[in-house]
Amino acid sequence: MRPIRRQRLYLIIVMLLGIGTAVAFTLKAFNDNLMFFFSPSDVVMGKAPARQAFRLGGMVVDGSVERPGDDLLVRFKLTDYGKDVAVEYTGILPDLFREGQGVVTKGRLRPDGVFVAEEVLAKHDENYMPPEVAGSLKKETVAGRPASEEK
Amino acid sequence: MFMRFFHRMASPPYFYVISGRWLPWLAVICLALILAGLYGGLVEAPADYQQGDSFRIIYIHVPSAWMSLFIYVVMAVAGGIGLIWHIKLAEMVAVSSAPIGASFTFLALVTGSLWGKPMWGTWWVWDGRLTSELILLFLYLGVIALYGAIDDKRRAGRAAAILALVGVVNIPIIHYSVEWWNTLHQGPTVTKFDKPSIHISMLIPLLLMAGGFKLFYLIAVLMRLRSEILERERNSKWVTALVGSEDRRQKTEDRVQESDVDPRRVGP
Amino acid sequence: MDMRDFFAMGGYAFYVWTSYGLAFVVLAFNIVQPLLHKRRVLKRIARQIRRTRRTA
Numbered sequence: 001m002r003p004i005r006r007q008r009l010y011l012i013i014v015m016l017l018g019i020g021t022a023v024a025f026t027l028k029a030f031n032d033n034l035m036f037f038f039s040p041s042d043v044v045m046g047k048a049p050a051r052q053a054f055r056l057g058g059m060v061v062d063g064s065v066e067r068p069g070d071d072l073l074v075r076f077k078l079t080d081y082g083k084d085v086a087v088e089y090t091g092i093l094p095d096l097f098r099e100g101q102g103v104v105t106k107g108r109l110r111p112d113g114v115f116v117a118e119e120v121l122a123k124h125d126e127n128y129m130p131p132e133v134a135g136s137l138k139k140e141t142v143a144g145r146p147a148s149e150e151k
Numbered sequence: 152m153f154m155r156f157f158h159r160m161a162s163p164p165y166f167y168v169i170s171g172r173w174l175p176w177l178a179v180i181c182l183a184l185i186l187a188g189l190y191g192g193l194v195e196a197p198a199d200y201q202q203g204d205s206f207r208i209i210y211i212h213v214p215s216a217w218m219s220l221f222i223y224v225v226m227a228v229a230g231g232i233g234l235i236w237h238i239k240l241a242e243m244v245a246v247s248s249a250p251i252g253a254s255f256t257f258l259a260l261v262t263g264s265l266w267g268k269p270m271w272g273t274w275w276v277w278d279g280r281l282t283s284e285l286i287l288l289f290l291y292l293g294v295i296a297l298y299g300a301i302d303d304k305r306r307a308g309r310a311a312a313i314l315a316l317v318g319v320v321n322i323p324i325i326h327y328s329v330e331w332w333n334t335l336h337q338g339p340t341v342t343k344f345d346k347p348s349i350h351i352s353m354l355i356p357l358l359l360m361a362g363g364f365k366l367f368y369l370i371a372v373l374m375r376l377r378s379e380i381l382e383r384e385r386n387s388k389w390v391t392a393l394v395g396s397e398d399r400r401q402k403t404e405d406r407v408q409e410s411d412v413d414p415r416r417v418g419p
Numbered sequence: 420m421d422m423r424d425f426f427a428m429g430g431y432a433f434y435v436w437t438s439y440g441l442a443f444v445v446l447a448f449n450i451v452q453p454l455l456h457k458r459r460v461l462k463r464i465a466r467q468i469r470r471t472r473r474t475a
Contacts, residue, residue, distance in 0.1 A: 008235045012316060023320045027331075034332045036278040057333060094272030096201060104335050121271045124201060126340040128209070129350040134200035193439075194425070204429035211442045250452075254445050262438040269434050367446060374453035378460050385464045394464045 037104045044083040048109065056085060056115055057104040057123065065099055078103070078115075089117040096122035161240050163380045164389040170373045177370050184363035191356030199353075208266040210356055213341070214364040216259035219287060220322055222252035222368060226294070227319045230312025239383070240376075242308040245315060246298055247375035251368055253291035260284060271335055279328035280336035283321060290318035304383075 027034065037057035038048040048054050058078035065076040072091055076099075077084045087105055097103060102123035107116045129137075159165050192210035199206035226248040233242035263281070264274045275281065294311045301307035329338045341347045347354055384390045428435040 005235050012231055012234065016316060016319065019317055020320050023324075027324070031332075034279055036276065036333045036335055039333070094270065095205075096270050096272075101201070119273075121273055121276070121335055123335055124270055124337055125348075126337045127348045128199050128202075128206060128340065128353050130197035130352065131200040132197075133350055198429060203431065205431035205434055207428065207435050208438045211438050215442070251449055254449055258442055258445050261441060265434045265438050269431055367449075371449045371453065374450070374457070378453060378457040381457070381464065382460050385460075385467065390464060391468055394461060395468050 039080040040078050040083045040085040041080055043085050043109065043115070050109060053106060053108050053118075055104055055106045056087070056117075057102065058085070059102055060097070060099050062099045078105070085115050086113070087115045087117050089120050091118075091120070093120055094122040096124055161238055163240065163384055164387075166240060167377055167380050167393075170377060174370060174373060177366055177373075181363055181366035181370055184359050184366060188356045188359035188363055191359060196353045196356055197350075202270055205266065205269050206353075208262050209353075210360045212259060212262040212266060213357060214361040215255045215262065216284070217361055218364050218368055219252060219256040219259050219284070220325060221365070222248050222255060223287065223290070223315075223318070223322060226252060227312075227315040230308075230315045234309060234312050234316075240380075242305075242312065243376055243379045243383070244372065245312055246294075246308055247372050247379055248368075249291055249294045249298070249311070249315075251371045251375075253288060253295065255364070255368075256284065256288040256291055260288060267335075273335075276335050278334040278336060279332040280325065280334045283325040283328050286321055287318075287325060290314070290321060293318075 037055035040056070040058045042048050043056060048056070056078060058080050061077040061079050061084060065074065067074055074089050074093065075086065076089075077086055079085075087107075089105065089107075097120065102125065104121045104123050105115065105117035106119040106121075110116055160169070188210060192207055196207070198204045226245045229241045229248065230245035232238060233245060260281075263284075267276075268274050294315050297314055298307045298311040301310055326342075328334060329336055340349050341354070341357070349357070381390055381394075426432060426436075
């Protein structure tokens with residue numbers, strides 16, 4: 001390679017490295033803001049904001065969903081397989097909402113520790129399979145454990 | 152031998168002729184892959200156990216998203232080669248790729264939205280994956296606008312290449328966003344070191360579509376490149392010879408067709 | 420297979436078919452636009468050649 005070309009190549013590499021480190025530091029600094037939601041453990045440990053609205057994400061605990069009245073009020077528990085948080089929500093749930101599925105809710109923490117959600121979004125995992133395969137997988141796994149465990 | 156092939160391909164007239172010969176074959180293979188993928192994805196593949204038939208959007212969404220990243224890398228690398236070695240063809244590849252990449256990014260974003268509404272319950276959220284993919288669209292649009300805004304096309308190409316190179320840092324951010332941060336978007340299904348977490352009957356159409364889209368990009372970029380080459384080399388002998396002969400042939404064909412029409416048979 | 424079921428997409432027809440329709444439009448645009456552009460370029464060059472022939 002001729003010197004002038006090599007110089008241009010080095011210039012580009014240095015430029016890319018510079019921008020890369022700058023962006024990496026910026027992302028590191030804003031890491032908390034880039035988190036889309038807090039986990040139940042964060043809430044129990046007091047990491048989530050007490051007064052402001054925030055997002056809480058986790059798995060809907062099996063058997064925890066209850067509808068006390070005949071209106072749209074739903075109560076359920078969210079877990080990250082460490083800690084649980086009770087959630088209350090009034091409204092229409094997305095198609096994918098069901099026990100054992102991931103959801104992301106947005107709302108505020110009530111003083112009694114119940115999370116009052118004003119929005120519930122369903123989060124689906126990365127597994128895709130036909131219903132028959134899912135059925136036979138469920139039979140194979142030990143009772144109580146989901147077919148694909150989230151880390 | 153490989154280097155010789157490369158050097159010859161970098162010569163515009165040779166490239167023009169060879170790519171013209173390739174295009175019909177590429178189009179046939181591309182069409183076959185996409186049709187097979189469509190049949191597999193819409194008809195053969197079973198509905199998903201959780202998402203039902205809505206998961207079929209995957210066959211547009213995921214290949215488009217892959218292409219949006221792939222084309223950006225091609226654009227930046229071609230731009231870098233153009234900057235360092237001043238190879239005209241590399242500059243043209245970078246510039247011609249931008250609108251195609253922007254199209255696929257747009258497609259990935261909109262189909263993602265159309266998928267998110269029924270499944271997540273929202274058209275859009277500002278999570279790491281969605282936001283970084285939106286930034287990618289703006290980077291593409293920035294490259295297109297910057298190239299269009301500068302009159303001197305050589306300088307325009309260089310400025311656009313630098314912007315493309317700067318934007319490369321966004322690519323790993325898009326890819327790893329679902330692992331670094333909590334996102335509403337799911338984690339990787341196919342591109343992880345583990346076995347893909349998608350059933351084989353659903354995976355095959357996805358790979359067919361991905362292959363079809365990749366060939367589509369190749370075809371679209373070749374078409375743009377060929378016009379760009381003609382435009383930039385319009386004063387060269389080979390272009391005037393090529394266009395001149397085609398022009399004359401077209402004229403004679405027109406005349407032959409006109410004389411073919413029997414005047415007695417025309418009319419009521 | 421029932422055609423009506425196929426088009427209904429299990430109730431997700433709007434989302435699925437809009438996605439596929441949009442993909443078709445975007446891909447078609449990426450073929451048609453370069454074709455039109457090439458025709459324009461060829462015409463311009465042809466005109467330029469005729470002009471130089473006349474002056475020559």
